[in-house]
Amino acid sequence: MQAGCSPHGRGVLAVQITQDSTLQADPVLAATVAEKNWLLETAIDGSAAEATWELNGEPGRPNLILRVRDPEGYRSSATFAPVELKNETGLTSRLGDLNEALLRVAEWRKAVDTLFARIRPWCEALSGSPAVCKNINLVREERSGEYLVRELFVIPIGGDRLIDPLMVFTPVAAWVVGWDGRVDMTGPGDRYILNYSRAAGAWYHVPNYLPYRQLPLTETLFRELAEACLDG
């Protein structure tokens, strides 16, 4: 089922909103959901290109999963109880939060990509001249639901990232206390945390011992961390 026009006299929706077959099999709920499409479109316009409502959950306790795809093709999701659709104010608030979360995730992905572009030559310059490859990882956070983001693998030349990764850079979260994102670098020797500051537009490492220090990520610091990380 695809949304056409809003019940409020608006034109064709800019966001393509569909329902999965399970939801369509419940015509009453499907109609209730479709009535709210205009609200969804208003809330997520600009942050999403496609949205799909899915019906999930246990019998008697159904859940509605809203899966959205942003203009760059990345997907995120959020879970709603059907009863939430009855409260327009509450639903508007939740969809607004979801929209903010989607925009935040999009910004977070860019920050991660910028970090990976910066450290890639540093990785390739490590001892043994390893190779670098990327993969897509699924992250689940409370505010955004599930979303996809790149992770970076450092592997031996000719190696396989699944079998013998030397070091992995994994985006852990965009919502971090006091920070605007966290990427873990993990190797056989240890695991280190890199934190992103949106205000500074920079990455920092906080050593796991006192006194507390926020060290800007430089090539020299990166090499020190990477060597400790790789020292298995």
Added chain:
Amino acid sequence: MRVTRRVIEAGIVGAVTDKHVFFAQTDQEKRDGLDWAQSELDRLVILGLTAIFERTVRDYLGGLTVVGPATRDTHLDRVRHEILKDMEFWNISSRVVDVFTKVDEALRGQIKQIIAYRNWVAHGRTLIEPPPVNTNPADAYQRLTDFLTQAGVVTP
């Protein structure tokens, strides 16, 4: 944990005996197990730090002169005792933290986030729901300490 990781990565035959949880596991299972253990330890450290923080703040509030010291007047001491008992039930996030108005508002917000993270750990939802926000022991320690210092609860 670091030693265990090194033993596993070195792949020394026979180093992991049948008394060890990693015995007969694949390398990937061992790595995943260690990563999980590290994350679990981090979570428990934050749980402990937050408990110490909360106790420290509540003890400080109970000692304020607005509550007053114990007297020999049975009636006044009963009232005082009931006030102190009530204060123990003040919600740490929604009531206690905001009592400290001289603490930077952003820091108060971060403390509430750490408490939300602590609640997520303590209520055992770690395997079902994602955390409301992410943090790590070093950051949590520093922000909790900053709060206590700014609030005048502890001296730097």
